Every structure is written in C-alpha cells, then in structure tokens.
Amino acid sequence: MSDDPVLFGLYVPPHPHPLLAPDQNKGWGELRAAYDECRRRIEESEADVIIVYSTTWPSIVGHQFQVQPEPEWVHVDDDFHFLGSMPYKFKMDVEFGNAYKNAAESRGLHARTVAYHGFPIDTGSVVALSLLNPDNRIPACIVSSNMYANRSETIVLGKAARDALKAQGKKAVIVAVSSLSNRMFTKHVEPEDDRIHSAKDEDWNQKILEFFEDGRLEDLSQLSRDIHGQIRVQKVVAYKPAWWMAATMGQHNNYDGEVLAYASLHGSGGAVIQLTPAKGSVGDKEFDEDDVETYRGDRNVLHDGAGDMQALGGVDGPLDEAERPEEDDEGWRNPVEVIDDLYDEYGTTVISHAGGAIGAAAGAALAGPVGSVAASIVAKKTVGKMMSKDGAIIAEDAPSAVGAYPHARRMGNLLFISGVGPRSPEDNTIPGGPIEDGDGNPLDYDIEAQTEACIENIRIILEACEADLSNIVDVTTFLVDMKRDFAGYNKVYAKHFEEIQATRTTLAIQALPTPIAVEMKVIAKAP
Amino acid sequence: MTKGEIVLGCLAPHPPHLVYAENPDENEPISEGGWEALRWGYARLARKLKTIDYDAIVILTPHWQTYIGTHFLGCDSFKSLSVDPIFPNLFRYHYDLKVDVELSEKMCEIAGESGIITKMMRNPDFRVDYGTITSCHLLNPDWDKPIVTVSSNRNRHYYSVEVMNEQAQALGRACRKAIEESGKRVVLIASHSLSHRHFTTEAPLPEDMSREHIYNHSQYVWDMKVIDLMRDGKMQEFIDLMPEFTEQTMAETEGGGLTWMMAAMGMPNYPAEIYGYQSVIGTGNVVACWDPNEESREWVL
Numbered sequence: 001m002s003d004d005p006v007l008f009g010l011y012v013p014p015h016p017h018p019l020l021a022p023d024q025n026k027g028w029g030e031l032r033a034a035y036d037e038c039r040r041r042i043e044e045s046e047a048d049v050i051i052v053y054s055t056t057w058p059s060i061v062g063h064q065f066q067v068q069p070e071p072e073w074v075h076v077d078d079d080f081h082f083l084g085s086m087p088y089k090f091k092m093d094v095e096f097g098n099a100y101k102n103a104a105e106s107r108g109l110h111a112r113t114v115a116y117h118g119f120p121i122d123t124g125s126v127v128a129l130s131l132l133n134p135d136n137r138i139p140a141c142i143v144s145s146n147m148y149a150n151r152s153e154t155i156v157l158g159k160a161a162r163d164a165l166k167a168q169g170k171k172a173v174i175v176a177v178s179s180l181s182n183r184m185f186t187k188h189v190e191p192e193d194d195r196i197h198s199a200k201d202e203d204w205n206q207k208i209l210e211f212f213e214d215g216r217l218e219d220l221s222q223l224s225r226d227i228h229g230q231i232r233v234q235k236v237v238a239y240k241p242a243w244w245m246a247a248t249m250g251q252h253n254n255y256d257g258e259v260l261a262y263a264s265l266h267g268s269g270g271a272v273i274q275l276t277p278a279k280g281s282v283g284d285k286e287f288d289e290d291d292v293e294t295y296r297g298d299r300n301v302l303h304d305g306a307g308d309m310q311a312l313g314g315v316d317g318p319l320d321e322a323e324r325p326e327e328d329d330e331g332w333r334n335p336v337e338v339i340d341d342l343y344d345e346y347g348t349t350v351i352s353h354a355g356g357a358i359g360a361a362a363g364a365a366l367a368g369p370v371g372s373v374a375a376s377i378v379a380k381k382t383v384g385k386m387m388s389k390d391g392a393i394i395a396e397d398a399p400s401a402v403g404a405y406p407h408a409r410r411m412g413n414l415l416f417i418s419g420v421g422p423r424s425p426e427d428n429t430i431p432g433g434p435i436e437d438g439d440g441n442p443l444d445y446d447i448e449a450q451t452e453a454c455i456e457n458i459r460i461i462l463e464a465c466e467a468d469l470s471n472i473v474d475v476t477t478f479l480v481d482m483k484r485d486f487a488g489y490n491k492v493y494a495k496h497f498e499e500i501q502a503t504r505t506t507l508a509i510q511a512l513p514t515p516i517a518v519e520m521k522v523i524a525k526a527p
Numbered sequence: 528m529t530k531g532e533i534v535l536g537c538l539a540p541h542p543p544h545l546v547y548a549e550n551p552d553e554n555e556p557i558s559e560g561g562w563e564a565l566r567w568g569y570a571r572l573a574r575k576l577k578t579i580d581y582d583a584i585v586i587l588t589p590h591w592q593t594y595i596g597t598h599f600l601g602c603d604s605f606k607s608l609s610v611d612p613i614f615p616n617l618f619r620y621h622y623d624l625k626v627d628v629e630l631s632e633k634m635c636e637i638a639g640e641s642g643i644i645t646k647m648m649r650n651p652d653f654r655v656d657y658g659t660i661t662s663c664h665l666l667n668p669d670w671d672k673p674i675v676t677v678s679s680n681r682n683r684h685y686y687s688v689e690v691m692n693e694q695a696q697a698l699g700r701a702c703r704k705a706i707e708e709s710g711k712r713v714v715l716i717a718s719h720s721l722s723h724r725h726f727t728t729e730a731p732l733p734e735d736m737s738r739e740h741i742y743n744h745s746q747y748v749w750d751m752k753v754i755d756l757m758r759d760g761k762m763q764e765f766i767d768l769m770p771e772f773t774e775q776t777m778a779e780t781e782g783g784g785l786t787w788m789m790a791a792m793g794m795p796n797y798p799a800e801i802y803g804y805q806s807v808i809g810t811g812n813v814v815a816c817w818d819p820n821e822e823s824r825e826w827v828l
Contacts, residue, residue: 060613061729076653078678079593085652110728116615118608120654148727184594186685187644235684266595 004277005165006249007045010038010132010175011212011241013270014056014124019131020083024191027263027270034261034272035131041274042132048170049093050133050140051100051161053244054177056124058236059144062110063157066142067097068119077123080266086126093139099168100141103160108295109153124177132175145244147236151224152292152499154240158247159293174248178241180205180262180269181231189266197267204231205269209262212273215255221246231269245275251291254278290494395464398457399423402513407461415465415524419478421516422453425460434515435480447488447517454520455496462524469496471524475504478519482508485517528710533703534581536788536795536817537572540720540779541588541661542807543611543618545569548734551668555619561734568803568814569665571827575800575816576666576714578823583627584667584674585634585702586716588658589782591678594685596644597698598678599631602651609660617733622660627673633709634675638701643694648678662718672714677702679782688770688781695783696766699790706791715791717784721753722746722776722811729808742809749776750804750811757799757815762789776811792817801828 013031017024022032042050057064072089097113104111125142133140143161146153165172181201196202204227211220221242228239249255255275262271392406393415401407401418408417422431432449436442455469462468475497479485486506497504502522512519546554548561591598604625611618632647639645659676677698682691706713724742741747749772756765765772766786773781780786789795795817802814818824 057612060725061727074652076650078591079595079598081598081648081650081653082646085650114615116610116619118610118619119615120610120612122612183685186595186682188595188646233684235681 002277004250005162005171006277007047007171007173008041008274008276009217009245009249009255010173011245011271011273011275012038012128012132012175012177013179013265013268013272014054014122014127014177015179015265015268015270016077016080016083016086016123016127017265018270019086019127020080021191025194025263027194027261028191028265030261031263031265031270031272032131037260038272038274039132039134042173043137045173046171047138047173049096049165049172050129050138051172051174051248052125052128052140052142052177053145053157053175053241053248054122054124054128054142055145055179055236055241056177057122057142057144058147060147062112063104063146063149063153064144065097065101065104065111065113066092066115066119066121066125067094067101067113068092068115068117069094071117071119071121073118073121075121075123075126086123086130088121088126088130089136090121090129090133091136091139093141096139096164096168096170097141099164100143100161103163103167104157106163107156107160107293109156109160128175128177138173145236145240149240150238151243153295154238154243155247155292156295158244158249161248162250174245176241176245179265180208180271182235182268183231183233184265185267194264194266196264196269201231201269205262205271209259209271209273212271212275213257213259214253215257215275215278216253217242217246217249217255217257217275218251218253221251249275249277254280290498292498296499393461393465395461397425398460398464399425399428408465410465410526413526415462415467415471415526417458417461417522417524419519419521420454420457420461421512421514421519422450422457423514423516424453425457430514430516432517435517436515445517447485448492450516450518451489451492454518455492458520458522465524466527467524470500471527472497472500472502472522473525474523475502476521477504477506478509478512478521479506480509480511480517482506489518531706531709531711531713533706533715533792533819534579534712535576535819536715536792537576537662537666537717538785538788538799538813538815539569539572539662539666539716539718540565540807540812540814541590541658541718542720542810542812543614543657543661544733544807546620546661546664547614547617551664553621553664556617558617558734559732561736562739562805562807564803564805565807565812565814566665568828572800572802572814572816573666573668575823575825579714580712581672581714582711583630584663584672584714584716585630585677585706586659586662586674586718587677587679587782587784587787588656588662588718589679589779589784590656590658590718591676592681592782593646593678594681596646597638597680598646598648599635600626600653600655600674600676601628601631601635601647601649602626602653603628605651605653605655607654609655609657611657614729614733618657618661620657620660620664622655622664622670624655624663624670625673627675627711630705630709630711630713631675634677634702634705637705637708638698641697641701643698643701644680658718662716666716677787679784682783683773683781688773691773691781691783692766692769692786695786696790698783699787699792702787703791703793715788717788719779719782719784720807720810720812721750721778721780723779724777724809726809739806740809741806741811746776746811750813754801754804754813754815757813758801760795760797760799762796762799762817763794766790766794779810789817792819795819797821797824798826800825803828
C-alpha cells in the first residue's frame, strides 16, 4: 500500500443542479451519475477523512476550517433557489480540522476554526458532501478559499493538509469543488438550452480536461494564472483549486486521470474528475514557478495597491490634489540645504569629492587605515542628513562602499541600490568564505551563505531607506561562476523573493572587485 | 390611488461589528462595546425614522449576490438565524421579519418590463443575508415595518463597474416607478460601506478600538471626497465618479446600492444628512440619509 496520505483526489462542480435537478438536463444527469460513481469509490476506499476545499466558501480573515461536529441546516442557493432546498447533516472530523488549522498556522498562514450552529456552509460544500458522502460514513473536513489568497498561500494550505494527515497517520480522499470555466449566463435559460458559455471557454475546458486525463496535475497548477485570466470571471484574485489540489497531492504529474463527466452548468464548465497517484510520469513540468514551503507576511495584494495610491501624483482623481510635502515636514529637506549643511559641518575637502559619496570621499581625503575609519565616521554622521526625499543615502549598518558611491540613491518614487556583495558589515569577512586566497589560488566557498549575506546586506540598506525587501521591484545579480553557483544562489533567492515577485536578471561575469562570488543590485519602490 | 413615494433614502453600512457592539437580545455573542461614532449616528437616524410615516423598507444588499439578474424576496415572512460567514464570532442573529410581497412583486414586474433580468425568490427556506439584517436592525430595531430585499447583481464581476453603474440606475428608476404605482410610502436603504479594504487579521478583542483605523490614507481621502459631495448635494457628480471610486477603494458600492438608490430618488441635489463616519476593520463607513422633504431635512454633521 502506498505511503501517500492522499488515496485519490476529486475535482467536482459546485452548482446544485446535479443534486437537485439531475433529470432536467442530460449533462446534469451525467454529472450526477459521475458523482454517484465517486461516492461508491469513496465507500470502497480506506479513507479516514474527506477533505473539501470549496471555492464557494470565501473567507477574508485568513482560512477557516469547519469543526462543528455535526452541522445541520437547510441550505438554499442565492441564485438557484428555485431548484429547491438542500437539507443536510454532516459529520466533521473535528480532530483533523483542528490539526489542519494548526498545521496551516505553523506554515505561516492566518487560520481559525468555526464551530457555530447555523454557520452558512456554502453551496459547493453542501452539494459535494451530500452526493459523495450521503451517509456520513467518513468524517469530513471543509476548508475555505480565502478571497485574497494567491499562489503561495494556497500552495502552503495544501501542504498543511499533508502535514496534518501525516501527523495523524490518516488517509484521505481530497475534493476540490470548483467549476472549470466559471462564466454563467446572466439570464435565465431553460435546462434543455444549457451549453458552455462560449467557444473559447469550451476550448480551454477541453485543454484542462486533457491535462487531468494525462495526470498532469502539477502542470495544471503551473497553468493556473493563465486559466484565471482566460476563462474565469474575476470574482477573486486567482484560480486556486489546481494549486490546492496539486499541493495537497504532492506536486507531481504521476497520476491516473479519469474524467468521469463534463457538462455545462448554466454556461459554466462542470466536470467530475478523479486523480489517483500512480507510478511513472508523462515527463517534465511545462514550466516552473518556484516552490514555497512557508507563507511569510501579510498579503501584498492590498498593500501594493495602497502603495501605488499613496505615491505622490501616483493616481488620477482626488489624489492628484495631493501636494508635495512642505519643506519643513518631518523627513523632507531640500537637498540643496542638506548639502550646504554638510559643507558647514565637514568642510569642502570632504564634501566636494562627490555629491553622494560621503564616506568614500572622506576616505580618499585622508587615505590609509585612518582614512578608512574617517570614512566610516563621516558616513555614519551624515546618514541622517542625507535622508532627504531625493538624493544619496548611506546606510550606517551596511558594509562600507569600496568606491566613491553611496549605498543607495532615491529619485522620485524609486530607490536605486548600489551593487551589494556579501561582506560582513561587522568585520568585512565573507560569509561562506572567499573564492580565492591572497595569491589568487581558488578556494572552496559556500554560494548559499554568500547569497544569504548579500540579501541581508540589501535588507540593511533598505532599512536605512525606511523600506524592506518587499519594496524591491527589480534585481540584477552577477555571478562569477554561473555553472557552479546558479543552483545554490537560485535556491536562496527563491526563499526570499518567492512572494515579492520582483523582476530579475542574472549575469555571469569574469570577476568582482573583492574575492566574492556574487553581487546583487536592486531597484526598489520608495516608501 | 394616491401616488406612492420615497420618503427617505438611507446609506446604511452593515458591518456585523455594530450589532455585536450593541449587545441586542437577538445576537448571541457578547461584547464590551465599540464603534460608538457609527452606532450613535445610527441611533439618531433611527429616531428620525420613527418620526416619518412610511409603509415599507426596500433594501438593496451586496450580500445577496446573484449572477442571473436581480432577485426579490417573495415570501410573506422569514424567521431564522443569520450567521455571518466571515465574522461568525461576532454575528449570530435571530431574526423574524415580514416582507411586503405585493411591493416586491410590483418592483420585479416593472423592472422586468424595463428590460432588466429579474426573479422572485419564493423558497421559504431561504436565509436572508446578514447585510439586510444588520442595516434593518440598526435603523429599525423594532422590526415593525415589512421589508423587501433586492439582490445585488454582480455586473461588476462579469462586465465592469461602468456597466454595474448603468444597470443599477436602470433598476433604481424601475423601482421608483413601481413604488409610485403601489401608492405606498417607502424608505430605501442602500446597505453598504464606502471604501472597503479590509484588514485580513482580527484583533484578539475585536472591539479593541486602539486597533481600529482606516486601512490607508488614500481610502480616507476618497471617503472624505465623496462625503463632501454628499454634503454639497452633488450626487450626480458622485454617481459619475462611482466607477473610479469603486475601483480605487474596492468599495462596496460595487454592488450598486447607492447608485440604485440615488437613481430611484432622482439624483438628489440637496445636502445629505451625515450622521457619522468611522472605520470598521479598516473599511470606511458613513451613516447618511437623503430627505426629500425640505421641512424635515436637517443639517446633522
């Protein structure tokens, strides 16, 4: 018997037609028959729990997990109320629901359980559980689909399900409740006139079905964003069920796929599909998005928008009336005044070398070890003064520059960060070791440690600019040995930038000024 | 028959937090208060409503979302438990309400004649949405008037906010005609907030007002701009701006409530009565009304 905690996965539609009106349309009847076949397969399985992820249960405050032991109600759909009522009484696996919620939290998600009499269980969950588990032979767990969640949260949510299953030693049948194309007719249609809304929707549905039949679930997951853009009415931010299903089933393409039925449901695409883990694969994934293990931080889907709107002159409408801050506002100084003050304090010898290169200029003026110390002191003293809206910024806690340049420069709404290596700001040592000794003999070094240190130095510089890594919009990386180091660098990069989704360019170069293997240069959105 | 009329139009947001904060008998959870600026404003508007002679409340709510046209409540009464799916910890309200089915059918019929897709909702097991319950409780806690709930058609999701704005206006004009033909005196409610960016986490004590603030400054600026338009009686201008406002602030106006109500009231060019503004879990909420009767119209805030 397989060690996989998921025995098989089902993809089923949320509409009530197969439950309430299977006789009114041939396709609805076929979907019902497929549902019934899946019910029999579940009954014959050794599943301990049925996990339902329903796209018709949207949540806002994190993900929610139903742990009312026996929720009971008479449900009526908002649109299809005329088809009839759906009385239900389900049996929940409370122990597993709590474990799943805890596993989700452990992976960084905001999560909570719900156990309230009368809680409105959604149409999709009611339809799926009523048809797949009518006798409550197997306890169930229902998890919500967070409205704002995107890929990383949904992937992590799927992985948390596996964590909980493994921790409890349980086997599951998982159920993703979702349409394929979700555009419905916006007027009433007679059952016999039902069809897929458009030829385009039909084409895409067929493509998705082909992927399912080939067992290419991970490939489908990678296609999720395209599917959302092509055939999904934009009710939420993304098409998530393929992400959740793929992550919950182990993120691969090794399944026996079976499309048991496919039909229109008031214009949308409804399908009943089974995927069973199998040996062998159809091949490599079509393309790869980086994997994610833990969700970090709040969703930036809102914060990004907020940032745009807060930008001066960044939007049309009333915010166009926003005025540039007065010169005496906190944090804002006229750059000319700042420079004048610097001349007053440090004199022309230091300041005149370069507008922004205060530290390096001081070093050049005094030369030698004393100059180096002076450079550091001058740089640290001037950092506060240089925090004008536009202009050079020197970060007190970052490794000092190796030339006449500042750590960063703000221009308008952007921060341009100078190329940053992994040198320790404490003592100039290179985490992971130098790539060569003083005689130029190559040394073994740890690219992952160097990359980590690079990113940490960038974070320090951004912090001095009152920003953080999430502000980064573009990254350019220079590697001295692409063949040797790309994989290690790429792994560390993904850990920090999976969520941020900055654009990136990676270049191989002959050498860097110090014995380091990697240097990164970024452009960030100013706070 | 006397020609019916709209005697008041109310913009009545429905965060369940307000009912939770009030601790009415109908709601199960217990609180230590909170969101007083809005609740006191609501209480004052409810007092004004008590002085007005009217037959029914018609409310358009964004939490009865329909994709196949606009639906109208079509049973005489509904009695059940309303549990907020997002904040079940705050709102589990036992309601018992009457519906003016005659008026509901009239609106459904005339809207249908004007080309709008419509449907009567006749299923007695149907659970009335929490937006309706919250707004109606706060405006008329005695529940002594029949209501009609009009669903929110999601044109915004299928087409655009511009289409939503146009169709909501068409629905408003049809409802006005139906009300006039009914001979009834009707209070309209648009049940929604203004800016609607939510915090996605909740304070351990939900009513901890030290944690409550608007989601961001841009939202606040937009809210103040549109409230200024309300105070200045420039509702046509606001409705014209509505698509942009809705896009920029993810506003609940996407459900068409205010647009519908303003169209039904003939785009008021007189000042709205503003009763209170406050954020709830980051969203911007104003309690306001439009009183067509110049003699009873007040300058509140």
